[in-house]
Amino acid sequence: MSGQDAERPTPRVPRGFRDLFAADLVARREMLATLVEVYERYGFEPLDTPALEYVETLGKFLPESDTPDGGVFALREDEEWMAMRYDLTAPLSRVVAQYGNQLTSPYRRYQMGPVWRQEKPGPGRYREFYQCDFDTVGTESMVADAEICSVVANSFEALGIGRGEYILKVNNRKVLNGVLDAIALPEDEGGQRLAVLRAIDKLDRLGGDGVRGLLGKGRMDPSGDYTGGADLSSEQIDIVMGYLEATVEDRTRVCARLRELVGSSEVGAEGVRELEEIHELLEAMDLGSDQVVFDPSVVRGLAYYTGPVVEGVLTFEVDEDGARREFGSVIGGGRYDSLVERFTGAKIPATGASIGVDRLLTALKALGRQRADRSQGPVIITVFERDRMADYQRMANDLRVAGIATELYLGTKGFRAQLKYADKRHSPVAVIAGSNEFESGEITLKDLRLGAKLSKTIKDREAWTEQPAQVAVPRAELVAGVKQLLERHANGGDQD
RNA sequence: GCCGACGUAGCUCAGCUGGUUAGAGCGCCUGAUUGUGGAUCAGGAGGUCCCCGGUUCGACCCCGGGCGUUGGUACCA
Missing domain, CATH: 3.30.930.10 (Bira Bifunctional Protein; Domain 2)
Structure with a gap:
Protein backbone atom coordinates (compact mmCIF):
# COMPACT_ATOMS: atom_id res chain seq x y z
CA MET A 1 0.00 0.00 0.00
CA SER A 2 2.99 2.28 0.23
CA GLY A 3 4.45 4.16 -2.64
CA GLN A 4 1.08 5.14 -4.00
CA ASP A 5 0.56 8.27 -1.98
CA ALA A 6 1.40 10.49 -4.89
CA GLU A 7 -1.49 8.98 -6.83
CA ARG A 8 -4.04 9.79 -4.17
CA PRO A 9 -6.25 12.80 -4.73
CA THR A 10 -6.52 15.40 -1.99
CA PRO A 11 -10.11 15.84 -0.91
CA ARG A 12 -11.12 19.41 -1.62
CA VAL A 13 -13.97 21.44 -3.08
CA PRO A 14 -13.51 23.58 -6.16
CA ARG A 15 -12.68 27.17 -5.43
CA GLY A 16 -15.69 29.25 -4.55
CA PHE A 17 -17.80 26.20 -3.71
CA ARG A 18 -18.54 24.72 -0.32
CA ASP A 19 -20.02 21.82 1.53
CA LEU A 20 -22.99 22.50 3.75
CA PHE A 21 -23.76 20.57 6.89
CA PRO A 50 -33.10 23.05 -15.15
CA ALA A 51 -29.68 24.05 -13.96
CA LEU A 52 -28.49 24.13 -17.57
CA GLU A 53 -29.78 26.35 -20.32
CA TYR A 54 -28.60 26.93 -23.83
CA VAL A 55 -26.39 29.96 -23.88
CA GLU A 56 -28.68 31.89 -26.20
CA THR A 57 -31.41 31.53 -23.57
CA LEU A 58 -29.15 33.13 -21.03
CA GLY A 59 -28.04 35.69 -23.55
CA LYS A 60 -24.45 35.18 -22.60
CA PHE A 61 -22.04 34.65 -25.41
CA LEU A 62 -19.16 36.56 -26.81
CA PRO A 63 -20.20 38.86 -29.62
CA GLU A 64 -17.32 37.83 -31.85
CA SER A 65 -17.53 34.09 -31.38
CA ASP A 66 -19.81 31.25 -30.55
CA THR A 67 -18.24 30.58 -27.18
CA PRO A 68 -19.89 31.70 -23.98
CA ASP A 69 -18.89 34.85 -22.21
CA GLY A 70 -16.96 34.70 -18.99
CA GLY A 71 -18.93 34.64 -15.82
CA VAL A 72 -20.79 31.45 -16.55
CA PHE A 73 -19.91 27.78 -16.26
CA ALA A 74 -20.36 26.43 -19.72
CA LEU A 75 -19.99 23.17 -21.55
CA ARG A 76 -20.53 22.03 -25.08
CA GLU A 77 -22.45 19.04 -26.36
CA ASP A 78 -22.85 18.30 -30.06
CA GLU A 79 -21.70 21.74 -31.11
CA GLU A 80 -24.19 23.40 -28.81
CA TRP A 81 -23.14 25.50 -25.86
CA MET A 82 -24.96 25.18 -22.61
CA ALA A 83 -24.32 27.04 -19.40
CA MET A 84 -25.40 26.80 -15.82
CA PRO A 186 -26.75 61.81 -25.75
CA GLU A 187 -27.98 58.22 -25.87
CA ASP A 188 -25.37 55.55 -26.48
CA GLU A 189 -22.51 57.90 -26.95
CA GLY A 190 -19.24 56.33 -25.97
CA GLY A 191 -20.87 54.72 -23.00
CA GLN A 192 -21.01 58.01 -21.19
CA ARG A 193 -24.47 57.29 -19.82
CA LEU A 194 -23.20 53.97 -18.64
CA ALA A 195 -20.30 55.58 -16.87
CA VAL A 196 -22.64 57.98 -15.08
CA LEU A 197 -24.87 55.14 -13.95
CA ARG A 198 -21.86 53.21 -12.70
CA ALA A 199 -20.68 56.21 -10.76
CA ILE A 200 -24.09 56.74 -9.18
CA ASP A 201 -24.23 53.09 -8.23
CA LYS A 202 -21.12 53.52 -6.13
CA LEU A 203 -22.43 56.27 -3.88
CA ASP A 204 -22.80 54.11 -0.79
CA ARG A 205 -19.33 52.65 -1.18
CA LEU A 206 -17.23 55.59 -2.29
CA GLY A 207 -19.21 58.50 -0.88
CA GLY A 208 -20.04 61.79 -2.52
CA ASP A 209 -16.48 62.80 -3.32
CA GLY A 210 -15.67 59.48 -4.94
CA VAL A 211 -18.74 59.71 -7.12
CA ARG A 212 -17.91 63.29 -8.03
CA GLY A 213 -14.51 62.09 -9.19
CA LEU A 214 -15.99 59.33 -11.29
CA LEU A 215 -18.45 61.72 -12.87
CA GLY A 216 -15.60 63.99 -13.86
CA LYS A 217 -12.08 63.06 -14.80
CA GLY A 218 -11.78 59.78 -12.95
CA ARG A 219 -10.58 58.55 -9.63
CA MET A 220 -7.53 56.99 -8.06
CA ASP A 221 -8.34 54.48 -5.37
CA PRO A 222 -6.18 53.82 -2.30
CA SER A 223 -4.49 50.83 -3.90
CA GLY A 224 -3.29 53.08 -6.70
CA ASP A 225 -5.69 51.76 -9.28
CA TYR A 226 -7.13 54.36 -11.59
CA THR A 227 -10.72 54.35 -12.78
CA GLY A 228 -11.69 56.47 -15.72
CA GLY A 229 -14.48 58.99 -15.27
CA ALA A 230 -17.60 59.97 -17.19
CA ASP A 231 -16.01 63.27 -18.16
CA GLY A 368 -28.56 35.66 16.52
CA ARG A 369 -32.06 35.17 15.28
CA GLN A 370 -31.57 31.73 13.95
CA ARG A 371 -33.86 29.32 15.66
CA ALA A 372 -31.05 27.10 16.78
CA ASP A 373 -33.25 25.19 19.22
CA ARG A 374 -34.81 23.33 16.37
CA SER A 375 -31.60 21.66 15.39
CA GLN A 376 -32.21 18.93 17.91
CA GLY A 377 -30.94 15.47 17.32
CA PRO A 378 -32.79 12.21 17.67
CA VAL A 379 -33.48 10.23 20.80
CA ILE A 380 -30.57 7.82 21.15
CA ILE A 381 -31.07 4.25 22.25
CA THR A 382 -27.87 3.09 23.87
CA VAL A 383 -26.71 -0.48 23.58
CA PHE A 384 -25.46 -2.63 26.45
CA GLU A 385 -26.23 -6.16 25.45
CA ARG A 386 -25.27 -6.74 21.89
CA ASP A 387 -27.19 -9.98 21.70
CA ARG A 388 -30.42 -8.13 22.42
CA MET A 389 -30.32 -5.87 19.41
CA ALA A 390 -33.81 -7.00 18.47
CA ASP A 391 -35.14 -5.62 21.76
CA TYR A 392 -33.42 -2.31 21.16
CA GLN A 393 -34.67 -2.25 17.61
CA ARG A 394 -38.21 -2.76 18.87
CA MET A 395 -37.83 0.23 21.20
CA ALA A 396 -36.60 2.34 18.32
CA ASN A 397 -39.49 1.18 16.22
CA ASP A 398 -42.06 1.99 18.90
CA LEU A 399 -40.71 5.51 19.21
CA ARG A 400 -40.54 6.05 15.46
CA VAL A 401 -44.11 4.82 15.01
CA ALA A 402 -45.07 7.43 17.58
CA GLY A 403 -43.39 10.03 15.38
CA ILE A 404 -40.34 10.55 17.55
CA ALA A 405 -37.00 10.87 15.77
CA THR A 406 -34.97 7.99 17.12
CA GLU A 407 -31.63 6.42 16.45
CA LEU A 408 -30.32 3.12 17.67
CA TYR A 409 -26.60 3.39 18.42
CA LEU A 410 -24.83 1.51 15.68
CA GLY A 411 -21.22 1.99 16.67
CA THR A 412 -19.05 -0.45 18.53
CA LYS A 413 -17.94 1.64 21.46
CA GLY A 414 -18.76 1.40 25.13
CA PHE A 415 -21.55 3.05 27.00
CA ARG A 416 -19.57 6.09 27.92
CA ALA A 417 -18.73 6.79 24.33
CA GLN A 418 -22.36 6.26 23.41
CA LEU A 419 -23.44 9.07 25.69
CA LYS A 420 -20.76 11.28 24.23
CA TYR A 421 -22.16 10.48 20.84
CA ALA A 422 -25.66 11.38 22.00
CA ASP A 423 -24.30 14.63 23.36
CA LYS A 424 -22.65 15.55 20.12
CA ARG A 425 -25.83 14.80 18.26
CA HIS A 426 -27.72 17.21 20.54
CA SER A 427 -29.90 14.34 21.50
CA PRO A 428 -32.65 15.30 23.96
CA VAL A 429 -33.02 11.91 25.59
CA ALA A 430 -30.96 8.76 25.97
CA VAL A 431 -32.74 5.46 26.41
CA ILE A 432 -30.80 3.12 28.64
CA ALA A 433 -31.45 -0.59 28.95
CA GLY A 434 -28.86 -3.01 30.33
CA SER A 435 -29.12 -6.19 32.33
CA ASN A 436 -30.61 -4.33 35.30
CA GLU A 437 -33.40 -2.94 33.19
CA PHE A 438 -34.11 -6.14 31.32
CA GLU A 439 -34.45 -7.92 34.65
CA SER A 440 -36.76 -5.39 36.23
CA GLY A 441 -38.76 -4.78 33.08
CA GLU A 442 -38.06 -1.09 33.34
CA ILE A 443 -36.14 1.26 31.14
CA THR A 444 -34.03 4.20 32.22
CA LEU A 445 -34.57 7.48 30.44
CA LYS A 446 -31.89 10.10 30.73
CA ASP A 447 -32.86 13.70 30.17
CA LEU A 448 -29.72 14.96 28.50
CA ARG A 449 -30.70 18.58 28.41
CA LEU A 450 -31.68 18.66 32.04
CA GLY A 451 -28.44 16.87 32.79
CA ALA A 452 -26.50 19.51 30.95
CA LYS A 453 -28.25 22.21 32.89
CA LEU A 454 -27.63 20.55 36.23
CA SER A 455 -24.01 19.99 35.44
CA LYS A 456 -23.41 23.69 35.60
CA THR A 457 -24.20 23.70 39.31
CA ILE A 458 -22.66 20.39 40.29
CA LYS A 459 -19.14 20.56 41.62
CA ASP A 460 -18.15 17.39 43.41
CA ARG A 461 -18.09 13.87 42.10
CA GLU A 462 -20.59 12.54 44.59
CA ALA A 463 -23.42 14.71 43.31
CA TRP A 464 -22.12 14.05 39.85
CA THR A 465 -22.78 10.33 40.01
CA GLU A 466 -26.24 10.59 41.49
CA GLN A 467 -27.76 11.22 38.08
CA PRO A 468 -30.80 13.23 39.04
CA ALA A 469 -31.74 13.68 35.39
CA GLN A 470 -32.84 10.08 35.04
CA VAL A 471 -36.16 8.35 35.45
CA ALA A 472 -37.19 4.72 35.21
CA VAL A 473 -40.36 3.73 33.42
CA PRO A 474 -41.93 0.35 32.67
CA ARG A 475 -41.09 -0.94 29.20
CA ALA A 476 -44.72 -0.56 28.17
CA GLU A 477 -44.56 3.13 28.93
CA LEU A 478 -41.39 3.86 26.99
CA VAL A 479 -43.12 6.02 24.41
CA ALA A 480 -45.17 7.92 26.96
CA GLY A 481 -42.12 8.50 29.11
CA VAL A 482 -40.02 9.87 26.25
CA LYS A 483 -42.91 12.02 25.10
CA GLN A 484 -43.19 13.50 28.55
CA LEU A 485 -39.53 14.48 28.57
CA LEU A 486 -39.76 15.98 25.09
CA GLU A 487 -42.80 17.99 26.07
CA ARG A 488 -40.99 19.30 29.08
CA HIS A 489 -38.28 20.54 26.72
CA ALA A 490 -40.79 22.05 24.34
CA ASN A 491 -42.51 23.93 27.13
CA GLY A 492 -39.46 25.97 27.74
CA GLY A 493 -38.13 23.99 30.64
CA ASP A 494 -34.84 23.91 28.81
CA GLN A 495 -34.18 27.56 28.33
CA ASP A 496 -31.16 29.15 29.80
C1' G B 1 -8.77 41.43 -14.57
C1' C B 2 -5.32 44.84 -11.51
C1' C B 3 -2.68 46.14 -6.63
C1' G B 4 -1.46 44.47 -1.57
C1' A B 5 -1.31 41.12 2.71
C1' C B 6 -1.23 36.40 4.58
C1' G B 7 -0.61 30.58 4.43
C1' U B 8 2.85 26.82 11.32
C1' A B 9 -1.30 20.71 14.99
C1' G B 10 -8.70 19.51 13.88
C1' C B 11 -9.46 25.16 15.40
C1' U B 12 -7.28 30.08 17.06
C1' C B 13 -2.49 31.51 17.03
C1' A B 14 2.87 31.95 19.11
C1' G B 15 7.96 31.06 17.38
C1' C B 16 13.11 31.67 14.76
C1' U B 17 19.38 38.05 12.44
C1' G B 18 18.44 31.07 8.78
C1' G B 19 21.32 26.27 13.31
C1' U B 20 19.78 21.04 13.73
C1' U B 21 14.21 17.43 19.79
C1' A B 22 8.61 23.44 16.35
C1' G B 23 5.16 25.40 21.09
C1' A B 24 0.44 27.17 23.78
C1' G B 25 -4.85 27.37 24.48
C1' C B 26 -9.15 25.01 22.87
C1' G B 27 -10.65 20.37 20.70
C1' C B 28 -9.60 14.99 20.37
C1' C B 29 -8.17 10.10 22.73
C1' U B 30 -7.15 7.22 27.44
C1' G B 31 -7.60 6.65 32.71
C1' A B 32 -9.47 8.16 37.76
C1' U B 33 -15.62 6.15 37.29
C1' U B 34 -16.76 -3.42 36.10
C1' G B 35 -23.19 0.73 33.43
C1' U B 36 -23.42 7.31 32.60
C1' G B 37 -22.20 12.88 28.10
C1' G B 38 -21.45 18.09 29.89
C1' A B 39 -17.51 19.69 35.71
C1' U B 40 -12.34 18.35 37.87
C1' C B 41 -7.53 15.93 37.80
C1' A B 42 -3.61 12.94 35.38
C1' G B 43 -1.62 11.08 31.01
C1' G B 44 -1.48 10.66 25.50
C1' A B 45 -1.98 11.08 20.23
C1' G B 46 -1.67 14.55 16.47
C1' G B 47 2.76 18.71 12.19
C1' U B 48 5.35 17.20 4.23
C1' C B 49 5.89 24.58 9.36
C1' C B 50 0.81 25.40 1.57
C1' C B 51 3.48 23.23 -3.03
C1' C B 52 7.74 23.33 -6.51
C1' G B 53 12.41 25.21 -7.54
C1' G B 54 16.74 28.34 -6.09
C1' U B 55 20.50 30.59 -2.59
C1' U B 56 23.24 28.35 1.70
C1' C B 57 27.49 23.93 5.25
C1' G B 58 22.37 24.23 6.87
C1' A B 59 15.76 26.98 5.11
C1' C B 60 9.53 26.90 8.58
C1' C B 61 12.37 31.56 8.17
C1' C B 62 15.83 34.54 2.40
C1' C B 63 14.70 34.67 -3.26
C1' G B 64 11.52 33.12 -7.67
C1' G B 65 7.22 30.70 -9.45
C1' G B 66 2.59 28.22 -8.41
C1' C B 67 -1.79 27.24 -5.49
C1' G B 68 -5.02 28.86 -1.66
C1' U B 69 -7.12 32.54 1.63
C1' U B 70 -7.95 37.57 2.45
C1' G B 71 -8.37 43.29 1.83
C1' G B 72 -9.09 47.04 -1.91
C1' U B 73 -10.39 48.04 -6.93
C1' A B 74 -12.61 46.90 -11.78
C1' C B 75 -16.59 44.19 -14.02
C1' C B 76 -21.30 42.25 -12.79
C1' A B 77 -26.96 39.11 -14.92
Missing part, protein backbone atom coordinates in the same frame (compact mmCIF):
# COMPACT_ATOMS: atom_id res chain seq x y z
CA ALA A 22 -26.83 20.00 9.00
CA ALA A 23 -27.06 23.28 10.89
CA ASP A 24 -26.83 25.46 7.80
CA LEU A 25 -29.11 23.25 5.77
CA VAL A 26 -31.79 23.21 8.42
CA ALA A 27 -31.58 26.98 8.72
CA ARG A 28 -31.89 27.37 4.97
CA ARG A 29 -34.77 24.96 4.72
CA GLU A 30 -36.67 26.90 7.34
CA MET A 31 -35.96 30.19 5.67
CA LEU A 32 -37.17 28.89 2.33
CA ALA A 33 -40.31 27.47 3.96
CA THR A 34 -41.06 30.87 5.46
CA LEU A 35 -40.52 32.60 2.14
CA VAL A 36 -42.77 30.12 0.33
CA GLU A 37 -45.50 30.81 2.84
CA VAL A 38 -45.25 34.54 2.27
CA TYR A 39 -45.02 34.29 -1.52
CA GLU A 40 -48.01 32.00 -1.76
CA ARG A 41 -50.02 34.39 0.37
CA TYR A 42 -49.67 36.80 -2.56
CA GLY A 43 -50.72 34.24 -5.13
CA PHE A 44 -47.34 33.29 -6.53
CA GLU A 45 -47.09 29.67 -7.66
CA PRO A 46 -43.99 27.51 -7.79
CA LEU A 47 -41.84 26.87 -10.86
CA ASP A 48 -38.65 24.94 -11.37
CA THR A 49 -36.32 24.90 -14.35
CA ARG A 85 -27.99 29.42 -15.02
CA TYR A 86 -26.58 32.51 -13.34
CA ASP A 87 -29.94 33.79 -12.19
CA LEU A 88 -33.59 32.74 -12.20
CA THR A 89 -34.90 35.57 -14.34
CA ALA A 90 -33.44 34.43 -17.66
CA PRO A 91 -34.99 30.96 -17.28
CA LEU A 92 -38.30 32.59 -16.42
CA SER A 93 -38.34 34.67 -19.55
CA ARG A 94 -37.57 31.53 -21.53
CA VAL A 95 -40.47 29.72 -19.89
CA VAL A 96 -42.84 32.56 -20.59
CA ALA A 97 -41.74 32.72 -24.20
CA GLN A 98 -41.95 28.96 -24.60
CA TYR A 99 -45.24 28.19 -22.85
CA GLY A 100 -46.88 31.57 -23.26
CA ASN A 101 -50.34 30.51 -24.22
CA GLN A 102 -50.51 27.71 -21.67
CA LEU A 103 -49.71 30.01 -18.80
CA THR A 104 -52.14 32.38 -17.20
CA SER A 105 -51.66 36.03 -17.86
CA PRO A 106 -50.54 37.60 -15.72
CA TYR A 107 -48.30 34.78 -14.59
CA ARG A 108 -47.08 34.96 -11.04
CA ARG A 109 -44.46 32.48 -10.05
CA TYR A 110 -41.77 31.99 -7.44
CA GLN A 111 -38.66 29.92 -7.86
CA MET A 112 -35.88 29.00 -5.51
CA GLY A 113 -32.69 27.18 -6.14
CA PRO A 114 -28.98 27.44 -6.73
CA VAL A 115 -27.42 29.60 -9.40
CA TRP A 116 -23.80 29.57 -10.52
CA ARG A 117 -21.42 32.31 -11.46
CA GLN A 118 -17.88 31.87 -12.56
CA GLU A 119 -16.26 34.84 -10.94
CA LYS A 120 -13.91 35.74 -8.16
CA PRO A 121 -15.31 34.53 -4.86
CA GLY A 122 -15.24 36.98 -2.00
CA PRO A 123 -16.18 36.92 1.65
CA GLY A 124 -19.75 35.66 1.75
CA ARG A 125 -19.71 35.41 -2.02
CA TYR A 126 -19.62 31.95 -3.53
CA ARG A 127 -19.78 30.64 -7.04
CA GLU A 128 -22.82 28.56 -6.18
CA PHE A 129 -25.54 30.20 -4.16
CA TYR A 130 -29.25 30.19 -3.56
CA GLN A 131 -31.73 32.68 -4.87
CA CYS A 132 -35.40 32.91 -4.14
CA ASP A 133 -37.29 34.92 -6.75
CA PHE A 134 -40.85 36.00 -7.29
CA ASP A 135 -42.07 37.73 -10.42
CA THR A 136 -45.22 38.93 -12.07
CA VAL A 137 -45.20 38.62 -15.84
CA GLY A 138 -47.74 40.24 -18.13
CA THR A 139 -48.84 43.41 -16.43
CA GLU A 140 -47.73 47.01 -16.64
CA SER A 141 -49.61 47.87 -13.51
CA MET A 142 -47.60 49.60 -10.82
CA VAL A 143 -49.55 47.49 -8.34
CA ALA A 144 -47.19 44.63 -9.16
CA ASP A 145 -44.20 46.86 -8.43
CA ALA A 146 -45.65 48.18 -5.21
CA GLU A 147 -46.44 44.64 -4.15
CA ILE A 148 -42.78 43.73 -4.42
CA CYS A 149 -42.20 46.02 -1.47
CA SER A 150 -44.99 44.44 0.47
CA VAL A 151 -43.76 40.91 -0.22
CA VAL A 152 -40.22 41.78 0.77
CA ALA A 153 -41.20 43.69 3.89
CA ASN A 154 -43.39 40.84 5.01
CA SER A 155 -40.68 38.32 4.21
CA PHE A 156 -38.18 40.17 6.35
CA GLU A 157 -40.58 40.45 9.23
CA ALA A 158 -41.64 36.81 8.95
CA LEU A 159 -37.97 35.92 9.25
CA GLY A 160 -37.62 37.92 12.43
CA ILE A 161 -36.04 41.03 10.97
CA GLY A 162 -38.05 43.84 12.53
CA ARG A 163 -38.94 47.39 11.55
CA GLY A 164 -35.92 49.58 11.57
CA GLU A 165 -33.61 46.67 10.86
CA TYR A 166 -34.29 46.80 7.15
CA ILE A 167 -35.17 49.41 4.60
CA LEU A 168 -36.39 49.10 1.04
CA LYS A 169 -35.00 51.62 -1.37
CA VAL A 170 -37.03 52.31 -4.47
CA ASN A 171 -36.04 54.25 -7.53
CA ASN A 172 -37.04 54.35 -11.17
CA ARG A 173 -34.75 53.86 -14.12
CA LYS A 174 -36.95 56.22 -16.07
CA VAL A 175 -36.16 58.99 -13.61
CA LEU A 176 -32.47 58.21 -13.96
CA ASN A 177 -32.82 58.45 -17.71
CA GLY A 178 -34.75 61.67 -17.26
CA VAL A 179 -31.89 63.19 -15.34
CA LEU A 180 -29.44 62.11 -18.02
CA ASP A 181 -31.75 63.81 -20.52
CA ALA A 182 -31.79 66.89 -18.35
CA ILE A 183 -28.01 67.22 -18.54
CA ALA A 184 -28.25 66.64 -22.28
CA LEU A 185 -26.23 63.44 -22.38
CA LEU A 232 -18.96 65.50 -17.32
CA SER A 233 -18.76 69.25 -17.01
CA SER A 234 -18.94 70.69 -13.53
CA GLU A 235 -22.46 72.01 -14.21
CA GLN A 236 -23.57 68.55 -15.19
CA ILE A 237 -21.91 67.04 -12.15
CA ASP A 238 -23.70 69.49 -9.89
CA ILE A 239 -27.05 68.46 -11.29
CA VAL A 240 -26.32 64.77 -10.86
CA MET A 241 -25.03 65.27 -7.35
CA GLY A 242 -28.07 67.34 -6.51
CA TYR A 243 -30.17 64.51 -7.79
CA LEU A 244 -28.36 62.02 -5.60
CA GLU A 245 -28.99 64.13 -2.54
CA ALA A 246 -32.73 64.23 -3.14
CA THR A 247 -33.41 61.44 -0.66
CA VAL A 248 -35.51 62.59 2.24
CA GLU A 249 -37.82 60.89 4.69
CA ASP A 250 -40.93 61.94 2.90
CA ARG A 251 -41.65 60.08 -0.34
CA THR A 252 -43.95 62.76 -1.65
CA ARG A 253 -41.26 65.37 -1.25
CA VAL A 254 -38.72 63.18 -3.05
CA CYS A 255 -41.13 62.98 -5.97
CA ALA A 256 -41.56 66.73 -6.02
CA ARG A 257 -37.81 67.26 -6.01
CA LEU A 258 -37.28 64.68 -8.74
CA ARG A 259 -39.93 66.34 -10.88
CA GLU A 260 -37.89 69.54 -10.82
CA LEU A 261 -34.67 67.72 -11.62
CA VAL A 262 -35.88 65.84 -14.67
CA GLY A 263 -37.10 69.11 -16.11
CA SER A 264 -38.69 68.70 -19.46
CA SER A 265 -37.67 65.09 -19.98
CA GLU A 266 -40.64 62.98 -20.93
CA VAL A 267 -39.37 59.64 -19.60
CA GLY A 268 -38.29 61.42 -16.48
CA ALA A 269 -41.75 62.79 -15.88
CA GLU A 270 -43.26 59.40 -16.54
CA GLY A 271 -40.89 57.85 -14.04
CA VAL A 272 -41.90 60.35 -11.41
CA ARG A 273 -45.57 59.68 -12.10
CA GLU A 274 -44.94 55.98 -11.58
CA LEU A 275 -43.22 56.63 -8.29
CA GLU A 276 -46.14 58.75 -7.18
CA GLU A 277 -48.51 55.96 -8.03
CA ILE A 278 -46.36 53.47 -6.14
CA HIS A 279 -46.36 55.79 -3.18
CA GLU A 280 -50.13 55.82 -3.12
CA LEU A 281 -50.26 52.03 -3.28
CA LEU A 282 -47.68 51.70 -0.54
CA GLU A 283 -49.83 53.89 1.67
CA ALA A 284 -52.76 51.60 0.98
CA MET A 285 -50.68 48.68 2.19
CA ASP A 286 -49.58 50.60 5.27
CA LEU A 287 -45.96 50.66 4.22
CA GLY A 288 -44.50 53.78 5.78
CA SER A 289 -41.26 55.60 5.24
CA ASP A 290 -39.69 53.54 7.99
CA GLN A 291 -39.96 50.61 5.60
CA VAL A 292 -39.83 51.97 2.08
CA VAL A 293 -38.02 55.09 0.91
CA PHE A 294 -37.45 56.57 -2.51
CA ASP A 295 -33.72 56.70 -3.04
CA PRO A 296 -32.44 58.20 -6.30
CA SER A 297 -29.02 56.59 -5.92
CA VAL A 298 -30.35 53.09 -6.43
CA VAL A 299 -29.34 51.82 -9.87
CA ARG A 300 -29.27 48.02 -9.50
CA GLY A 301 -26.41 47.44 -11.83
CA LEU A 302 -26.78 48.04 -15.49
CA ALA A 303 -29.07 45.13 -15.98
CA TYR A 304 -32.20 44.78 -17.96
CA TYR A 305 -34.25 47.01 -15.70
CA THR A 306 -36.55 49.44 -17.46
CA GLY A 307 -38.71 50.95 -14.74
CA PRO A 308 -39.01 50.91 -10.97
CA VAL A 309 -36.13 49.21 -9.16
CA VAL A 310 -35.98 48.00 -5.58
CA GLU A 311 -33.17 47.20 -3.24
CA GLY A 312 -33.62 45.74 0.21
CA VAL A 313 -30.86 46.45 2.70
CA LEU A 314 -30.33 45.41 6.28
CA THR A 315 -29.50 48.41 8.39
CA PHE A 316 -28.00 46.81 11.46
CA GLU A 317 -24.30 46.50 11.93
CA VAL A 318 -22.58 43.23 12.44
CA ASP A 319 -19.42 42.43 14.30
CA GLU A 320 -16.97 40.72 12.04
CA ASP A 321 -13.53 40.25 13.49
CA GLY A 322 -13.99 43.31 15.62
CA ALA A 323 -14.94 45.52 12.73
CA ARG A 324 -18.50 46.73 12.62
CA ARG A 325 -20.00 46.83 9.22
CA GLU A 326 -23.40 47.24 7.72
CA PHE A 327 -24.84 44.21 6.18
CA GLY A 328 -26.01 45.85 3.02
CA SER A 329 -28.12 44.63 0.16
CA VAL A 330 -29.81 41.26 0.39
CA ILE A 331 -32.57 41.62 -2.17
CA GLY A 332 -32.80 43.28 -5.51
CA GLY A 333 -35.41 43.60 -8.17
CA GLY A 334 -37.40 45.75 -10.48
CA ARG A 335 -39.28 46.01 -13.72
CA TYR A 336 -37.88 44.49 -16.89
CA ASP A 337 -40.28 45.05 -19.73
CA SER A 338 -38.20 43.77 -22.59
CA LEU A 339 -36.69 40.47 -21.48
CA VAL A 340 -39.27 38.17 -23.02
CA GLU A 341 -39.23 40.23 -26.17
CA ARG A 342 -35.82 38.75 -26.96
CA PHE A 343 -37.51 35.45 -27.75
CA THR A 344 -40.89 36.26 -29.22
CA GLY A 345 -40.67 39.82 -30.39
CA ALA A 346 -43.81 40.50 -28.39
CA LYS A 347 -43.42 43.01 -25.65
CA ILE A 348 -44.34 41.34 -22.36
CA PRO A 349 -43.92 43.48 -19.26
CA ALA A 350 -42.58 41.88 -16.10
CA THR A 351 -41.47 42.82 -12.65
CA GLY A 352 -40.10 40.95 -9.68
CA ALA A 353 -37.36 40.55 -7.15
CA SER A 354 -34.73 38.14 -5.98
CA ILE A 355 -33.72 37.40 -2.43
CA GLY A 356 -30.13 36.42 -1.81
CA VAL A 357 -30.81 33.51 0.48
CA ASP A 358 -27.25 32.84 1.63
CA ARG A 359 -26.48 36.43 2.51
CA LEU A 360 -29.73 36.70 4.37
CA LEU A 361 -28.91 33.54 6.28
CA THR A 362 -25.54 34.95 7.24
CA ALA A 363 -27.30 38.06 8.43
CA LEU A 364 -29.76 36.13 10.56
CA LYS A 365 -26.92 34.16 12.03
CA ALA A 366 -25.13 37.38 12.90
CA LEU A 367 -28.29 38.75 14.40
